[in-house]
Amino acid sequence: xxxxxxxxxxxxxxxxxxxxxxxxxxxxxxxxxxxxxxxxxxxxxxxxxxxxxxxxxxxxxxxxxxxxxxxxxxxxxxxxxxxxxxxxxxxxxxxxxxxxxxxxxxxxxxxxxxxxxxxxxxxxxxxxxxxxxxxxxxxxxxxxxxxxxxxxxxxxxxxxxxxxxxxxxxxxxxxxxxxxxxxxxxxxxxxxxxxxxxxxxxxxxxxxxxxxxxxxxxxxxxxxxxxxxxxxxxxxxxxxxxxxxxxxxxxxxxxxxxxxxxxxxxxxxxxxxxxxxxxxxxxxxxxxxxxxxxxxxxxxxxxxxxxxxxxxxxxxxxxxxxxxxxxxxxxxxxxxxxxxxxxxxxxxxxxxxxxxxxxxxxxxxxxxxxxxxxxxxxxxxxxxxxxxxxxxxxxxxxxxxxxxxxxxx
Amino acid sequence: xxxxxxxxxxxxxxxxxxxxxxxxxxxxxxxxxxxxxxxxxxxxxxxxxxxxxxxxxxxxxxxxxxxxxxxxxxxxxxxxxxxxxxxxxxxxxxxxxxxxxxxxxxxxxxxxxxxxxxxxxxxxxxxxxxxxxxxxxxxxxxxxxxxxxxxxxxxxxxxxxxxxxxxxxxxxx
Numbered sequence: 001x002x003x004x005x006x007x008x009x010x011x012x013x014x015x016x017x018x019x020x021x022x023x024x025x026x027x028x029x030x031x032x033x034x035x036x037x038x039x040x041x042x043x044x045x046x047x048x049x050x051x052x053x054x055x056x057x058x059x060x061x062x063x064x065x066x067x068x069x070x071x072x073x074x075x076x077x078x079x080x081x082x083x084x085x086x087x088x089x090x091x092x093x094x095x096x097x098x099x100x101x102x103x104x105x106x107x108x109x110x111x112x113x114x115x116x117x118x119x120x121x122x123x124x125x126x127x128x129x130x131x132x133x134x135x136x137x138x139x140x141x142x143x144x145x146x147x148x149x150x151x152x153x154x155x156x157x158x159x160x161x162x163x164x165x166x167x168x169x170x171x172x173x174x175x176x177x178x179x180x181x182x183x184x185x186x187x188x189x190x191x192x193x194x195x196x197x198x199x200x201x202x203x204x205x206x207x208x209x210x211x212x213x214x215x216x217x218x219x220x221x222x223x224x225x226x227x228x229x230x231x232x233x234x235x236x237x238x239x240x241x242x243x244x245x246x247x248x249x250x251x252x253x254x255x256x257x258x259x260x261x262x263x264x265x266x267x268x269x270x271x272x273x274x275x276x277x278x279x280x281x282x283x284x285x286x287x288x289x290x291x292x293x294x295x296x297x298x299x300x301x302x303x304x305x306x307x308x309x310x311x312x313x314x315x316x317x318x319x320x321x322x323x324x325x326x327x328x329x330x331x332x333x334x335x336x337x338x339x340x341x342x343x344x345x346x347x348x349x350x351x352x353x354x355x356x357x358x359x360x361x362x363x364x365x366x367x368x369x370x371x372x373x374x375x376x377x378x379x380x381x382x383x384x385x386x387x388x389x390x391x392x393x394x395x396x397x398x399x400x401x402x403x404x405x406x407x408x409x
Numbered sequence: 410x411x412x413x414x415x416x417x418x419x420x421x422x423x424x425x426x427x428x429x430x431x432x433x434x435x436x437x438x439x440x441x442x443x444x445x446x447x448x449x450x451x452x453x454x455x456x457x458x459x460x461x462x463x464x465x466x467x468x469x470x471x472x473x474x475x476x477x478x479x480x481x482x483x484x485x486x487x488x489x490x491x492x493x494x495x496x497x498x499x500x501x502x503x504x505x506x507x508x509x510x511x512x513x514x515x516x517x518x519x520x521x522x523x524x525x526x527x528x529x530x531x532x533x534x535x536x537x538x539x540x541x542x543x544x545x546x547x548x549x550x551x552x553x554x555x556x557x558x559x560x561x562x563x564x565x566x567x568x569x570x571x572x573x574x575x576x577x578x579x580x581x582x
Contacts, residue, residue: 060561067546068570072577103455230481230507233535244507251510342455343503343514345484354503358489371485371503379538408561 025053028390032061038135039404043381043393050390055382059375062408070368074334075101076175078365083169085370086406088131091124092348094173099254100344100355101175104337107306111298113177114256119190119293120173121255121346122286126197127156128349128401129279129286133204136276136398140217145207152200155193162186176310177303187294194290201283208276218272222396224384226270232383233376236351237282238400240266241274248347260289272399279401309335334363348373350401370409374402427451427460434458436478436513443473457514464500464517464526468553471502471515471532480504480513483529486539488547492573497521498549502529519549528554546571 031042040061046054066085070078082093095117102109109117134149157167163182164170172179208214224234226242239246247264249257265281267274303310311330312323329335339361345354351373360366377400384400385393427448431437434453437460441448447466452459462470474480484503491497496518505512517526528551529536540551541560548569551557559566568575 060559060563063561065570068575068577106455231534233483233533233539246507340454341457341459341514343457343484343512345512352484354484356485356487356501356503367489369485369487369501371487375538376485376535379535 024048030393032058038398038402041378041397041402041404041407043397045385045390045393047390052385052388052390052393055385055393057378057381059378059404059407062404064409066409067368067370070365072364074363075337075365076330076334078368079174080169080171083171084405085372085409086348086350086353086374086403087168088403089124089128089349090168090170091120091173092128092346092353094171095121095255096344096346096348096353096355097357098173098175099346100342100357101337103342103344104340104357104359105175105306105309105335106338107176107304107309109177109255109304110301111256112300113302113304115293115297116178116182116302117173117255118257118260119290122289122293123156123159123190125286125349126283126290127153127160129283130156132279132349132401133276136395136401137208137214139394139398140214142208142211142214145204148200148203148207152197159186159190159193162189174303176306177301181302187297190290191294194287194294197287198284201280201287205280209280215273217392217395218276218399219269220271221388221392222272222275222384222399223270224380228383229380232380234351234380235373235376236347236349236401237275237278238351238377240264241278242270243268248345248352252345254344254346260292262289272395275399336361336363337365343371345371350374350403350406351377372406372409374400374404374406375409378402378407431458431460436460436474436511439478440470440473443477444470457512459514459516461516461518464519467500467502467515467517468527468529468532471504471529474504474513475532478506479508480506480511482507483533483535483539484512486529486536486543488543488549488571490547490571490573492521495521498524498547500526500543500549523550524548525550525552527552530554545569548572 026047028045028047030045032040042058044056044058045052066081069081073081079094079097082097083090085093130149130153134146137145160170161167163186164172226244229239229242243266245264245266250264262285265278267277307326312327316323317327337359339359341358343354343356345352353373354371356369357365358367381397385396427437427441428451431451431453437451437458440460444466447463447470448460449463450461482505484505487501489499489501498519500517500519502515503512519526528540538560540554541557543549544551544557545559545562546569
């Protein structure tokens with residue numbers, strides 16, 4: 001986060017460009033309150049006419065010190081922090097954190113909990129992609145798409161609210177399984193939604209895919225070579241739109257993803273339009289996964305059997321002394337996690353989400369680092385927009401699908 | 410809260426070479442063959458390979474991994490503060506090979522007084538922001554970094570928030 005209005009490297013450039021001696025340059029300060037930066041991103045754009053000469057992203061306006069906060073929470077409490085990192089994909093973060101700690105603990109998760117997790121994370125992906133599509137289209141001028149997308153998103157948020165009591169900060173995936181069993185009637189509601197959802201995706205496509213304005217604004221815009229992307233740390237749908245078939249769900253399967261049948265969509269055009277196509281296809285694939293998870297939902301417990309980690313059932317707590325003692329121990333001091341370190345990667349809607357957790361054997365983490373996809377992707381902004389027109393900057397940064405909470409942590 | 414405990418680092422630095430059981434790992438063996446002095450230790454724990462690297466050799470080892478071993482991606486750079494133990498800081502690099510579907514963790518230990526290490530921005534340009542973040546929150550200097558300034562905290566901020574001797578709560582006086 002920078003307080004100075006113009007960073008030194010831009011200022012030096014400006015001094016060189018004296019009036020009359022060279023091209024007239026202008027610095028445009030976009031953000032941190034600009035609507036199309038989706039949060040509090042600040043871009044310092046140096047312009048020559050309408051062409052971007054230099055772009056310096058400035059982040060940190062939403063830095064809340066979450067990584068520090070982790071060090072004073074016990075492992076289960078810290079689940080609530082992970083929601084607030086990427087607030088459009090809270091359950092992906094819940095899952096990444098839980099998987100990392102479970103790896104440290106060596107905890108076995110029963111199949112029903114795993115299937116539920118897959119279902120919830122894919123619903124989260126739909127949620128996140130819908131917000132992306134709506135706002136991205138809104139930036140480019142297709143306002144009605146936003147209303148369509150938010151209609152479906154509202155239904156997903158209601159589904160979330162139904163089982164967790166919260167629309168956004170669900171904290172539903174916990175270490176050892178889930179917070180609660182889903183309520184009665186929940187599956188029917190998801191099923192009803194999933195029955196109509198594919199036709200809704202067709203609706204979005206009707207509005208955009210062959211729309212000449214949309215094509216004109218997005219085709220051949222925001223291109224960046226695959227080598228540059230890998231070098232700069234871009235992950236997720238952006239890489240897949242450049243033709244690289246990379247997806248942690250396939251490459252390093254977690255939570256039984258290897259048992260589900262789905263495709264990893266790729267395109268080779270590597271522009272804003274290709275990223276749109278990849279994300280639309282991902283929504284279809286996510287619907288497939290949710291349907292499979294619902295149809296093949298195994299019977300059995302929804303939390304792990306380790307009484308040192310998982311809270312006992314209410315019933316047992318009231319009838320068994322031992323269960324009550326474990327409950328007291330877990331609630332008051334948390335559970336101890338063996339010494340060690342892990343780096344757990346999952347495929348969040350935005351790309352590679354990694355949790356690096358270091359444990360010193362106590363009940364609070366020693367150090368947690370989140371490798372968030374938005375931070376990695378945003379770093380490539382300069383490379384992507386330098387040399388293009390100012391109007392295309394909006395389309396380009398929209399296609400990155402970053403969340404500033406995820407960037408600044 | 411400053412946690413001062415008897416906790417030892419998981420990898421003992423008694424031996425100054427690659428442990429024998431890691432030689433069967435292709436990457437570990439390759440790095441040792443490339444520069445035997447660079448590797449001071451390592452472990453294979455919970456399915457993850459960690460190699461300890463001499464801080465002075467980090468950039469050359471990273472270059473070798475990227476250009477010779479297909480580790481084209483740098484996932485992240487971060488640090489761990491082991492205060493009050495010495496060497497105090499661990500700089501942790503996670504590198505990823507898309508082709509081999511493999512990940513390796515590299516670790517360098519740095520002393521607590523004026524910690525500094527060579528930047529790997531020359532190998533992966535993406536290291537830029539990650540190193541700035543470590544500089545910002547831990548106060549570790551990266552030599553050869555093109556643009557080393559604070560990234561998340563305000564420019565005039567004093568102190569380094571993620572160090573263990575920096576309080577979690579309280580007001581600035």
